[in-house]
Amino acid sequence: MSGEIFRDIVAFITIARERSFTRAAAELGVSQSALSHTIRNLEARLGLRLLIRTTRSVSPTEAGLRLLERVSPRFDVIAGELASLSELGSKIAGTVRITASDFAWNTFVWPRLSPALLHYPDVKLEVSNDPALTDIVAERFDAGIRPGDRIGKNMASVRISPDWRNLIVASPDYLAGKDLPLTPEDLVRHACINTRYAMKEGISPWELKKGDGVQACRVDGPLIFNTVYAALDAALAGYGLAYVPEILARPGLENGHLQAVLEAWCPPRQGFHIFYSSERQLLPALSMIIETLRYDPGFMPS
Structure with missing residues (x-):
């Protein structure tokens, strides 16, 4: 041919x-x-x-x-390998496309990556802040950011964050005069703020600990968002209970604008990982990003 x-x-x-x-x-x-x-x-x-x-x-x-x-897909692999060969031994440069949720990006990625990128002016970074479980191969991303237990087969990964957890929080104004939930079953009597990260996906369940396992708890309420930041804002405004990352809720908990409930039922989650196809050779620019983000126990996000 x-x-x-x-x-x-x-x-x-x-x-x-x-x-x-x-x-x-x-x-x-x-x-x-x-x-x-x-x-x-x-x-x-x-x-x-x-x-x-x-x-x-x-x-x-x-x-x-x-x-x-x-x-x-086969042409993409060939193009990627040719690009890798052309950049071997050269300076760190080129375009890297990454998908990550806004929470993962703002909390664990950008604070560490931003200073490093200043030293690599020839690296072009394209970021999609999408909380959905994106197929990075089909969507032509070089890498994605996802909790370690949500990474598919044929993917290589590197941990970039400590373990973290969600908490169920609400404003004192919302909780005033109501019975506090003591078990997940009590949530049916409360307005719960839900999240749906992609229209083709269902509403995300609240993963709560029960005994030795974790149960997916389905809740209901007046609001559904596709970002935990909006859910947190709604909880602060008194719309109900929200299941959001503890690190985001911490300021509100410390200043009394939020109160945690069912805290003993909120289990830790695996830390975030940067993942990429194990079948493709890493470009120098992506290798630099991975090494910059590699988990350092001494790093504490603000």
């Missing part, structure tokens, strides 16, 4: 991902007319229609979608 078809497939993958000939042409550095000619040639060679084109959009056909799903 000639090398030309590989070039044409790269062009198709770029168009299918961008859903636009205009953006794909800009990314590839070619004209739209040349790109259209390339796709026509590829479709003629394969004897299949790969793209459906309208005046407003571009989308893959069934055959095009299959080609995209089967072939593009």
Whole structure:
């Protein structure tokens, strides 16, 4: 098979991902007319229609979608390996894409990474603060930040934080005149502030300790957020009970604006890890970030 078809497939993958000939042409550095000619040639060679084109959009056909799903991950691996080879022995540079929840990023990542990045002006960092359990390979991230017990197979990981836990907290105004919950079953009589980290996922259960195990407790209430910061703000405003990281609730607990309940039922969670595909060679820039974030027991987030 000639090398030309590989070039044409790269062009198709770029168009299918961008859903636009205009953006794909800009990314590839070619004209739209040349790109259209390339796709026509590829479709003629394969004897299949790969793209459906309208005046407003571009989308893959069934055959095009299959080609995209089967072939593009392999091209990503090849591109990554070529980039790794080209950077061996060179200065630390390049783009690193990371996904992390806003809590993990603000508390354990940015305070340590920010000073280090000042020494590497050629490193470009792209961050997605997304609390959902993102598939970093499918979404083309170089790494993700996640609790150690939430990391999938075929991933390498490095711990970056101590263990931590959530607490159930509410404002004294909300709790005034109410019976305090003494067991998780008592939560049904309270307004609970929920979190849902992705629309395709269910509402996140409150993982509470019972005996030797942990039970997923489903609660109900008037508010659902996709970030613990909003849930904490709602608890401070008196809307009900929220299940939020203890480190975020600590100022409110110390100044009396919050009160913890069922504290003995709130178990510790595994610390955050930075994880990445074990099948890809690490770029120098990502290696630098991993070593910067590697867990130091002497580091205490503020």
